[in-house]
Amino acid sequence: MAEGVTLTRRAAPQCLTGRQFKRRPAGEALGLSLAMESADVAVRTLPSIGRLSRGPPFGQAHGWFGLSLSGQPLPPAPRSEQNAGPQRTAFLLRKRWTLYSVTPLYKFSDAHLRGYSRLLSAFIAAEKKKGLAVEIGVELDIKVAISSLPDLKGSDQDHAAILVQLLSRSPASSKNSEDKLLWSGLFCCVSGDDLNENVPEDFTCLPLFLTHGAESYTSVVGSWFQKTFDCCFRRLAISPLSLSWMAAMWTGSKVDKTASAIELVFSVPCLPQPLDISYAIHSEDAKALWDTVQKTPGEITQEEVDIFMDCLYSHFHRHFKIRLSATKLVTVSTSIASAHCHGTIKFLQSQYLTGVLMLLTELAISQIQ
Numbered sequence: 001m002a003e004g005v006t007l008t009r010r011a012a013p014q015c016l017t018g019r020q021f022k023r024r025p026a027g028e029a030l031g032l033s034l035a036m037e038s039a040d041v042a043v044r045t046l047p048s049i050g051r052l053s054r055g056p057p058f059g060q061a062h063g064w065f066g067l068s069l070s071g072q073p074l075p076p077a078p079r080s081e082q083n084a085g086p087q088r089t090a091f092l093l094r095k096r097w098t099l100y101s102v103t104p105l106y107k108f109s110d111a112h113l114r115g116y117s118r119l120l121s122a123f124i125a126a127e128k129k130k131g132l133a134v135e136i137g138v139e140l141d142i143k144v145a146i147s148s149l150p151d152l153k154g155s156d157q158d159h160a161a162i163l164v165q166l167l168s169r170s171p172a173s174s175k176n177s178e179d180k181l182l183w184s185g186l187f188c189c190v191s192g193d194d195l196n197e198n199v200p201e202d203f204t205c206l207p208l209f210l211t212h213g214a215e216s217y218t219s220v221v222g223s224w225f226q227k228t229f230d231c232c233f234r235r236l237a238i239s240p241l242s243l244s245w246m247a248a249m250w251t252g253s254k255v256d257k258t259a260s261a262i263e264l265v266f267s268v269p270c271l272p273q274p275l276d277i278s279y280a281i282h283s284e285d286a287k288a289l290w291d292t293v294q295k296t297p298g299e300i301t302q303e304e305v306d307i308f309m310d311c312l313y314s315h316f317h318r319h320f321k322i323r324l325s326a327t328k329l330v331t332v333s334t335s336i337a338s339a340h341c342h343g344t345i346k347f348l349q350s351q352y353l354t355g356v357l358m359l360l361t362e363l364a365i366s367q368i369q
Contacts, residue, residue: 088149091184092347097210099236099343101364102187104195104203105229110148110160114230117144122275123224124166124217143167143179154191159204161188163326166217177239183213191359195365207364208357209233210345236343238366240329243339246359247329248305250336252294254302255349259283264312265331266324276329279316283335 069296123145128142145165152161163186167179182210187194187206196204211218222233238246251262261280268275293308294300313324330341338346345360 006224009317010081061118070313079227082346089350089353092210092348092353094185094348095212095346097186097212097293097344097345097347099237099360099364100209100211100222100233101230101367102207102234103206103368104199104205105225105231106203108229111338113148113162115147117146119228120144120146120164120224122226124220129255138326141168142182145171149186149188152188152190152354152357154189157191157193157264158189158191159196159255161186164221166213166221183217183221184211185213185218186210188357188361190360190367192361192363195368204229207368208236208361209364232366236360236367238339238341238343238363242363243329243332243341244305244309246337246339247332247334248290248300248308249359250284250332250334251283252290252300252306252353253336255335257334259287260333262286263331263333265333266327267330268327277322277324279312279324282311289316318333 006069121142124142124144136336141164145163145167147163147165148160149163150160153159163184165181165185168182169179169312172174186209187207188208188210190208192205192207224234225231231286247262247264261282262283264279266277266279270278289311290308293304293311295304310325316322316324328341332339334348338348345356347356
């Protein structure tokens with residue numbers, strides 16, 4: 001039996017309110033907690049031009065999450081080898097990032113990053129002044145820094161990741177004072193070879209976009225990129241199927257430090273008030289279960305993922321007489337990362353950063369139409 005059952009009511013989370021976004025219809029267990037939560041589950045998108053005026057012909061069938069186009073299963077855990085320098089990618093860890101998919105950028109060039117910074121800075125200033133033009137190059141209260149992270153990629157065909165940062169410095173502060181980071185956005189493509197091979201020369205493939213900071217800045221930055229590079233942004237949701245793959249993959253991964261419990265959160269449908277069930281499993285118990293399910297080390301199949309989840313469901317039903325198969329998996333939290341179905345991710349282990357980004361890149365590519 002679980003150690004305890006608690007009922008707690010939580011305040012409804014704040015909804016995204018950016019003016020340019022629009023709504024779219026959209027082992028023993030260690031513990032159990034039931035939480036009442038009001039949540040807005042509408043999918044939101046950045047303003048979109050609705051098509052690629054110069055875009056390449058997308059629509060090629062992509063494999064579902066966990067299976068490549070060739071039908072070969074992906075590794076059961078993100079790669080432990082890290083290409084990116086830990087100091088340059090430390091900013092990604094232990095923060096909640098919001099995910100978007102992005103169609104290829106037209107006429108984007110790494111050689112013009114400094115110029116892009118100045119143009120985007122002027123665009124933000126103009127937006128703040130309600131459309132009044134500002135002179136490019138003048139000192140602004142919001143500074144834009146666009147830089148390249150050449151090591152953050154999965155193969156030689158991938159384009160280097162592009163980091164966009166918005167910084168603020170008080171007019172009263174000295175020139176030597178450190179700027180305050182307001183918002184961060186990261187364009188990346190980790191092992192996106194299937195997309196890279198089918199895109200014309202004038203396009204740059206950076207299908208995954210992660211943001212951390214105020215939604216209003218995300219809206220403005222996204223608008224500028226769409227107008228400048230003829231691309232489209234779309235909020236990247238994570239399906240229950242994809243979350244179950246993450247649970248299985250990350251359960252089988254080794255971590256340097258003591259692993260935390262695996263937590264799965266399920267949403268119960270058809271109730272007057274939304275009810276969340278949190279299912280926590282000791283990491284050693286979950287790993288032992290996965291080892292009995294996995295047939296070939298280094299590989300994973302949909303059948304293995306289904307068996308793994310069904311075993312967890314059966315164990316839960318035996319103790320609490322609740323059928324989790326009738327609910328919706330909305331959150332997976334492990335020592336590797338934490339992911340939510342609304343399209344947010346928190347990276348917790350630097351050695352698995354590239355591997356998790358590879359999985360997210362696959363999801364982003366599959367959403368591009």
